[in-house]
Structures are given as C-alpha cells and as structure tokens.
Amino acid sequence: MSCCGTNPGYDEIDEVSRLVAAKLAAFLKTLRDSGFAVGLHEGRDAAALMAAGYVEKSGLLRSAFKHLFSARKSDWEKFDGIFDAFWLGKRVKSRSMTMGSAKPANSPSLKSLQDNKAERTGSEAATDQIPSADDAPQDRAGEGRMEGASRADNLAEIDFRNMADPEQIEQAHAVAARLAKTMRTRLTRRDLARRRGYRLDLRRTIHNNISHGGVPISLIKRQRKEKPLRLVMLLDASGSMSMYTGVFLRFIHGVLDEFREAEAFLFHTRLAYVSDAMKEKDPARALDRLSIMAQGAGGGTRIGESLQTFNRWHAARVIHSRSCVMIVSDGYETGDAALLGREMAALGRRCRRIVWLNPMLAWEGYAPEAAGIKAALPHVDLYAPANTLKSLTALEPYLAKL
Amino acid sequence: MKDREEIAQRLAACGYIADGELATAISLMQLLRRPLLLEGEAGVGKTEVAKALAAVHGTELIRLQCYEGLDQSAALYEWNYQRQLLAIQAHRGEDADAIEDQIFSEKYLLERPLLAAIRRNKPPVLLIDEIDRADDEFEAFLLELLSDFQVSIPELGTISAITIPHVILTSNGTRELSDALRRRCLYHYVDYPDVDREARIIMARIVGAGASLSLQIARMVENIRKEELRKVPGVAETLDWAAALVGIGVRDLHDSPETVHETLMCLLKTHEDKSRVTREVTERLLGKVA
Numbered sequence: 001m002s003c004c005g006t007n008p009g010y011d012e013i014d015e016v017s018r019l020v021a022a023k024l025a026a027f028l029k030t031l032r033d034s035g036f037a038v039g040l041h042e043g044r045d046a047a048a049l050m051a052a053g054y055v056e057k058s059g060l061l062r063s064a065f066k067h068l069f070s071a072r073k074s075d076w077e078k079f080d081g082i083f084d085a086f087w088l089g090k091r092v093k094s095r096s097m098t099m100g101s102a103k104p105a106n107s108p109s110l111k112s113l114q115d116n117k118a119e120r121t122g123s124e125a126a127t128d129q130i131p132s133a134d135d136a137p138q139d140r141a142g143e144g145r146m147e148g149a150s151r152a153d154n155l156a157e158i159d160f161r162n163m164a165d166p167e168q169i170e171q172a173h174a175v176a177a178r179l180a181k182t183m184r185t186r187l188t189r190r191d192l193a194r195r196r197g198y199r200l201d202l203r204r205t206i207h208n209n210i211s212h213g214g215v216p217i218s219l220i221k222r223q224r225k226e227k228p229l230r231l232v233m234l235l236d237a238s239g240s241m242s243m244y245t246g247v248f249l250r251f252i253h254g255v256l257d258e259f260r261e262a263e264a265f266l267f268h269t270r271l272a273y274v275s276d277a278m279k280e281k282d283p284a285r286a287l288d289r290l291s292i293m294a295q296g297a298g299g300g301t302r303i304g305e306s307l308q309t310f311n312r313w314h315a316a317r318v319i320h321s322r323s324c325v326m327i328v329s330d331g332y333e334t335g336d337a338a339l340l341g342r343e344m345a346a347l348g349r350r351c352r353r354i355v356w357l358n359p360m361l362a363w364e365g366y367a368p369e370a371a372g373i374k375a376a377l378p379h380v381d382l383y384a385p386a387n388t389l390k391s392l393t394a395l396e397p398y399l400a401k402l
Numbered sequence: 403m404k405d406r407e408e409i410a411q412r413l414a415a416c417g418y419i420a421d422g423e424l425a426t427a428i429s430l431m432q433l434l435r436r437p438l439l440l441e442g443e444a445g446v447g448k449t450e451v452a453k454a455l456a457a458v459h460g461t462e463l464i465r466l467q468c469y470e471g472l473d474q475s476a477a478l479y480e481w482n483y484q485r486q487l488l489a490i491q492a493h494r495g496e497d498a499d500a501i502e503d504q505i506f507s508e509k510y511l512l513e514r515p516l517l518a519a520i521r522r523n524k525p526p527v528l529l530i531d532e533i534d535r536a537d538d539e540f541e542a543f544l545l546e547l548l549s550d551f552q553v554s555i556p557e558l559g560t561i562s563a564i565t566i567p568h569v570i571l572t573s574n575g576t577r578e579l580s581d582a583l584r585r586r587c588l589y590h591y592v593d594y595p596d597v598d599r600e601a602r603i604i605m606a607r608i609v610g611a612g613a614s615l616s617l618q619i620a621r622m623v624e625n626i627r628k629e630e631l632r633k634v635p636g637v638a639e640t641l642d643w644a645a646a647l648v649g650i651g652v653r654d655l656h657d658s659p660e661t662v663h664e665t666l667m668c669l670l671k672t673h674e675d676k677s678r679v680t681r682e683v684t685e686r687l688l689g690k691v692a
Contacts, residue, residue: 037581037584037585038585039585041585042585045434045436048433048434049430049433049434052433060406060426063422063423063426064426064430066423067423067426067427067430067438067588067589067590068430068434068588070589070591071581071584071585071587071589072441072584072589073441073575073591075589076589076591077591203475203480203483206483206484206487207481207483210483210486210487210490213490214487214490214491316574316575316576317575317576317577317578320576346632
C-alpha cells in the first residue's frame with residue numbers, strides 16, 4: 001500500500017494486503033447479507049479505491065464505498081450504518097442488520113405459517129427415510145389434479161379461517177399460487193389478440209423497400225406497445241387478519257412470480273415494501289425474509305398512515321396508468337378514518353382501479369360498519385369478498401377487463 | 403483527496419454547487435471509469451450535474467432523452483434512407499457492387515447520440531436522461547454498450563470507441579431499473595439541498611439575488627417542502643421563484659407578504675397545492691423565516 005508512510009519490507013506488505021483483502025471480503029459478505037447486490041467486480045474496484053489512497057480518512061472511504069456498493073435508495077440510506085458498524089465498531093440502531101436474528105414478534109400469522117412450512121419439510125425429510133412413502137407429496141399433488149374436480153371444488157368453497165388441517169392449508173396455498181399463474185397467462189393472451197398496427201412507419205417502410213428500388217410495396221406499421229397490467233398489492237398483516245394472511249401471502253408470492261409487473265406491500269402499523277423478498281423462488285425462504293420485514297410496532301392497523309406512506313414514497317414509482325391496486329384488509333382502522341378517506345381519494349386519482357378485498361365480507365351478518373371501511377368505500381371500484389379460493393378466482397374476469 | 407475539493411470548486415465555478423459526496427462520486431467516476439447513476443425526485447438538479455460536468459471538462463454534452471419506445475435507430479445510428487434512394491436513382495445502370503459500397507458508407511450514416519458519444523476525439527459527457535422511461539429491452543441494449551463501448555453495424559463492421567465518454571444516467575424512479583444496470587453504475591442519490599446550499603445555488607444562478615434574500619428564499623422553500631404537498635417544489639422551481647422575486651424588486655420577504663403569496667405559483671404546480679397554501683399558511687411559514 002503506497003499510502004503508508006513507512007517503508008515496510010515486501011513480506012510485511014504482503015501481510016498487510018492479505019489482512020486488508022480478508023477484511024474487505026468480510027465486508028462484502030456483510031453487505032451481501034444485508035441485501036446489497038455486490039459482485040466480484042465491485043470487490044476489485046473497492047480494492048483499487050483503497051490502493052488509490054481513499055483509506056486515509058474513513059469518512060472519505062465511506063462516501064466512496066457508498067457510491068460503489070449502493071444500487072438503490074434503500075441501500076443508499078442504510079449503507080452508512082452498516083459501514084460504521086463494520087469498520088468503526090459502532091452499533092447499528094436500525095433494522096438494517098437484523099437479518100436472520102429477529103423474531104416476528106407480533107405477526108402470528110407469519111410465524112404459524114413458517115412453522116407450518118417447517119413441519120412440512122420435516123415430514124418430507126421423514127418420508128425420505130421410509131422408502132415406501134418415498135414420493136408421497138408429489139403423489140398427493142398429482143392426485144389433487146386428477147380426481148381433483150370434486151376435492152378442489154370442495155376446497156374452493158371453504159372459508160380460509162375454517163381450514164384447520166395443515167394439509168388442507170398447504171393445498172389451499174398451492175392452489176392460490178397456481179391461480180396467480182393462470183391469471184397471468186390468460187391476461188397476457190388477451191392482450192396479444194388485441195394488438196394491431198394503426199399508423200404507418202414511413203422511415204422503416206422506405207428502408208424495407210430499398211430492395212424494390214424504393215417503391216413501397218410492403219408497408220410497415222407502427223403499433224403502440226400495450227403496457228401490461230400491473231398489479232399492486234397491499235396486504236393487511238395485522239392481528240385481525242391473521243387467519244387470512246398466510247394464504248394471501250402465497251397468492252402474492254405466486255403473482256409476483258408470474259406477473260411481469262407486480263409489486264407487493266405489507267402493512268400493519270407501518271408499510272413495508274416486500275416485492276424483493278417475495279421474489280425469492282422458494283416460498284419458505286421468501287416467508288423467512290418477510291417475517292423480518294413484518295415486525296410491527298404495537299398493535300392495531302393504521303391503514304390511513306400506511307397508505308399515506310405509500311402515496312408519498314412509492315406511488316410514483318409503482319403506479320402507472322394501467323395499474324390496479326388491490327388492498328386486502330378487513331378495514332378495521334385504529335388510526336384516523338378521515339385520513340384513510342383522504343389517502344384513498346389521492347390513490348384513486350393515480351391508478352386505474354382500486355379493488356378492496358375483504359375476507360370478512362362473506363361472513364353472515366357482517367356489514368361495513370367500521371369507520372375505516374366507510375371512509376374508504378366511496379373510492380373503491382370493486383369491493384369483494386375474498387375468503388375462499390372461489391371468490392379469489394372470480395376476480396380474474398374483472399382484472400382482464402382493465 | 404485534493405482532486406475532490408478541486409472538482410467541487412470547479413463545479414462551483416460553473417454554477418453548480420455540489421455537496422461533498424457528489425464530488426466524491428465524480429472523482430470515482432474518473433478513477434474507476436464507471437457510469438454514474440443519479441436518482442432523486444424530479445427537479446433536484448440531476449440533469450444539471452451533467453451540464454456542469456461538461457462545462458468543467460470543457461467538452462461537449464451529448465444528451466439522450468429516453469422515452470417509451472426509444473429504439474436503436476433513434477439512439478444509436480440509422481442509415482439515411484432518403485439519400486440512399488436518391489443515390490441509387492442517380493447511379494442507375496452502374497455496377498451494383500459499387501453502388502452498394504457507396505450507399506453503405508459513412509457518408510450515408512446518421513449518427514445518433516450513443517454513436518456520437520464514442521466517436522469524439524475529446525471524451526464528451528454522455529447524459530442518458532430518465533433511463534427509467536425507456537423499455538427494459540433498451541436498458542439491456544444499453545448495458546452492452548456501456549460495457550464494451552463498441553457498436554457493430556452490419557453493413558460497416560464494428561466501430562470501437564475512440565474515447566470513452568463520461569456517462570451519467572438519471573432516473574426519476576418511475577420504473578424499477580434492472581439490477582444489472584445498477585451494478586454497472588456508481589450510485590448517487592440526489593436529495594433536496596439543505597438551506598445553506600440552496601441559498602448558495604440561488605446566489606450562483608440568479609443575478610441580483612443578495613445573500614440575505616437568498617437565505618430567506620431558501621428557508622421559505624424548505625418550510626414549504628415540509629407541508630403536505632402533492633408536488634414538492636424542486637430546485638428549478640426555487641430558482642424560478644427567486645428570479646421572479648428579484649425581477650419584481652423584492653429585497654426582503656417580510657416587506658411584501660402579498661407579493662410572496664402571489665408569486666408562489668412558481669413553486670406550487672397543482673390546484674390542490676395552491677389551495678392548500680392559503681394566505682394564512684403563507685404568513686405562518688413566513689413567520690418562521692428569520
């Protein structure tokens with residue numbers, strides 16, 4: 001390292017650079033664990049920076065590394081904390097370093113779902129040891145499809161909250177994921193059939209007809225590219241919704257996996273952006289990552305405040321003219337109902353449609369009496385129950401019309 | 403690093419007041435030869451960074467404004483079909499190969515911004531503005547160009563860069579950019595400037611804006627940004643407003659609250675915001691400005 005004042009021998013230089021390299025590698029690993037996308041290339045550049053004398057002042061090194069390693073605003077904001085914790089030994093006060101260690105304190109739904117998962121993987125491991133039941137899970141899946149009609153239909157009508165059998169729950173989750181998938185293919189196909197060019201592209205027509213000596217024989221038309229439908233999902237993860245969160249999380253996971261354009265948020269007392277975590281292919285791992293994000297502070301549901309956060313910080317990026325916002329919530333607002341009304345109005349101006357799914361709607365004797373839902377309803381385009389797989393399926397034709 | 407302070411100073415001389423971190427970013431850009439991705443709200447001066455950088459280097463600014471449906475022929479190169487056709491007509495009867503060689507030569511090539519940027523003798527500043535408005539496909543194509551800095555034109559062959567341009571990309575965040583593009587770039591988040599820096603920006607840009615007035619304006623704008631607005635005013639709006647006030651001849655905001663309220667149209671751009679900031683609100687905000 002040329003920046004060192006003394007002139008150490010070559011062995012010492014080797015030693016120092018080895019130490020620095022090891023420390024740098026550890027830092028890269030810390031960043032990766034915190035969700036930064038850093039690769040070998042960044043590592044090499046970081047080493048180059050250190051060699052170029054940026055190490056002399058930690059503030060400068062931090063600033064330089066921040067530019068190099070951050071890729072988005074969220075990275076940018078949490079970087080300083082991580083850097084200080086790693087290089088200067090300061091403690092991190094925020095959530096940025098809690099990966100893996102935190103327990104989802106008050107999101108029982110997530111936790112139970114995870115436990116569920118764990119149980120299932122456990123049983124799978126068990127079946128591995130008993131050769132006779134070797135491929136039981138796959139068998140079951142196949143069975144479901146074959147004789148399926150009756151069984152699946154049956155399942156489709158059961159309210160999610162009445163599903164007690166873990167096997168049944170697991171099946172419902174699988175159906176929810178599959179539902180998301182079929183929705184995606186159908187919506188896309190309709191889109192393709194509608195396309196047609198409507199304007200002549202003169203430049204390309206001339207270009208294409210040079211071989212005819214410039215006589216425009218084959219015409220080239222221009223068509224507007226249709227934006228695919230974008231689905232933005234806001235899921236209420238509060239205690240009152242706990243019976244439904246699990247299945248909707250699986251549904252969202254499926255939607256994010258299959259739709260090219262979909263974003264997901266989770267809210268209880270505050271709003272969390274979960275698309276990235278949900279894009280994990282393996283649902284169990286996705287839920288793992290989610291549980292970290294879903295830590296709520298205290299009880300209650302602040303729908304209005306969460307929507308305010310959404311409108312203020314996320315809406316511009318996430319919503320375009322062909323967006324449908326889907327809110328899944330029971331509408332029990334513990335915050336200010338008037339704020340909820342205002343924010344719903346603001347949201348309504350931005351997006352094409354607002355769909356509010358309320359699992360409780362199908363309950364006998366339920367009427368939208370809660371102040372929150374009353375304030376929100378005037379701005380909602382579709383207010384529908386979503387307590388069974390069937391009601392979830394019924395949404396698809398509506399989405400196709402957007 | 404002394405060149406970091408130097409960069410900040412030279413940017414300031416060109417009318418761009420940079421914070422320390424941006425100066426670091428620019429020095430890194432040169433050291434690592436990576437593009438710089440600027441993100442931030444509309445109107446915080448992302449595009450201005452590129453303009454100032456071009457002025458600092460005393461070089462050309464080549465700008466590619468992205469939009470939906472932007473494609474290779476608008477961004478990279480295109481043949482001048484009309485001239486080619488004319489040439490074919492004019493040389494009718496000559497050897498076909500000769501005509502072909504002629505019409506697919508540099509003379510008939512229309513340079514678009516990306517090709518232009520790699521064919522300058524002095525490295526220009528290439529500003530790829532609002533990359534989030536372009537399609538995913540274009541982003542992928544851009545990625546390839548940014549890593550190789552060479553363009554292959556089937557009829558002509560491969561054109562390698564004469565010089566590597568300084569590339570600045572800006573994004574308003576209307577669409578999530580791909581991780582691949584983000585990883586290739588250095589990242590800088592441009593935030594609204596603090597009061598002090600905004601005042602200095604006003605002084606640097608608006609002729610006739612004194613130090614005390616600039617500071618007052620900056621404080622007032624900061625207060626307005628804290629209100630619940632649909633469209634938060636950016637630096638560009640601040641400058642408009644400052645220019646308006648200076649033009650009208652206001653020397654102290656407290657002297658003419660009427661004028662202050664009436665000229666707020668420079669800052670508030672929606673009906674909703676305009677009706678939210680009533681005279682009383684203006685007076686309250688003005689009260690907070692020392």
